[in-house]
Amino acid sequence: MADRRDLIGHAYTPYTFPVEHGKVREFALAVKDDDPVYRDVGVARSVGYRHLPMPPTFSAVTSHWAVRDEDVLRLDLRRVLAGGAEWEYLGDVVAGDVLTVRAHIADVQEKTGSRGPMTLLITEYDFVNQHEETVMRVRSTVIEMGEQ
Amino acid sequence: MTESDTVPFGLVVDAPDHRVGPLTRTDFVRYAGAGGDFNPIHHDETFARAAGYPSVFGHGLLTAGILGGYAASWLGRRNLRRFTVRYMGQVWPGDTLVLSGEVLRTRTGPDGVTEVEVGLAVHSEAEAGEPRLVLRGGATAVYPSSDEAVHPSQPEGGRS
Numbered sequence: 490m491a492d493r494r495d496l497i498g499h500a501y502t503p504y505t506f507p508v509e510h511g512k513v514r515e516f517a518l519a520v521k522d523d524d525p526v527y528r529d530v531g532v533a534r535s536v537g538y539r540h541l542p543m544p545p546t547f548s549a550v551t552s553h554w555a556v557r558d559e560d561v562l563r564l565d566l567r568r569v570l571a572g573g574a575e576w577e578y579l580g581d582v583v584a585g586d587v588l589t590v591r592a593h594i595a596d597v598q599e600k601t602g603s604r605g606p607m608t609l610l611i612t613e614y615d616f617v618n619q620h621e622e623t624v625m626r627v628r629s630t631v632i633e634m635g636e637q
Numbered sequence: 638m639t640e641s642d643t644v645p646f647g648l649v650v651d652a653p654d655h656r657v658g659p660l661t662r663t664d665f666v667r668y669a670g671a672g673g674d675f676n677p678i679h680h681d682e683t684f685a686r687a688a689g690y691p692s693v694f695g696h697g698l699l700t701a702g703i704l705g706g707y708a709a710s711w712l713g714r715r716n717l718r719r720f721t722v723r724y725m726g727q728v729w730p731g732d733t734l735v736l737s738g739e740v741l742r743t744r745t746g747p748d749g750v751t752e753v754e755v756g757l758a759v760h761s762e763a764e765a766g767e768p769r770l771v772l773r774g775g776a777t778a779v780y781p782s783s784d785e786a787v788h789p790s791q792p793e794g795g796r797s
Contacts, residue, residue: 512671515670515671516671516672516702517706518667518671519664519667519668519670519671519672519699519702520668520671520699520702520703520705520706521657521664521703521706522702522703522705522706522709522710524706524709524710524714526714536714536715537715538715542714542715544702544705544706544709545702545705545706545708545709545714545717545720546698546701546702546705546720549672549673549674549698549702550671550672550673551673552672552673552674553673566676566677566678567678567684567687567688567689568688569676569678570697570724571696571697571698571724572723572724573697573721573722573723573724574697574698574701574721574722575719575720575721575722576719576720576721577718577719578717578718578719578720581715
């Protein structure tokens, strides 16, 4: 397995994506969340939002917008497992906002577990809105198991 | 901040369990489209078997997303400051998820703001099988000093 520790600190090209209310609705449906706050602007406003808020793990949709030709990790998808993730909410994100995503590889760890060698790849994402406010931080861990 | 025994008005200490499922391959495909993760291991049976799995399995972020809705419904979406998940096992087609949560500690700051830390878990139940822990999580929610601004509620059984 290639040692990818030299990728620590690698910064991806920042990209921008609009928070669309159809996407908020679609995502809420996909995670089986029937809270009307994700489809009814009146309900959203009644609890203090400017528009439909994003569901808690909505950051996942950014994979539709990330720059595609920048696969520095070269993961073997047959051996990849999701490890975990952490979301930090620093401000509201609602439909109509435009977010800029700045991501970098925060850590690469080689480990040996009960199922043999594995590589932990940790990526951090900062989400900055159109008012230059950092509204969310996400830290995500992907595991690539060693070749059998 | 100081430790306190009280939870903010209206917040239940042990969230009622909530069941979601059984999940289907269609649920995985719908999540792939919504989230944008098209790793074939989640929808292509041939690919999944070649990789050594008995079938396709759900995205970790699908389980995390379902749990996020449960946490937001229990704690109040606007109060949520942090949400974490660690995946412990796969979710297979036909599994039913059982979501649970409990308040671990509550702290009150000098400004009257109450911070609540909760533990979360997702177990997966297969037909005629024992429940397996598939995700362990946590969340932190913050409540202003004025109870009128707090809108926590019990997770409802209405989400299917």
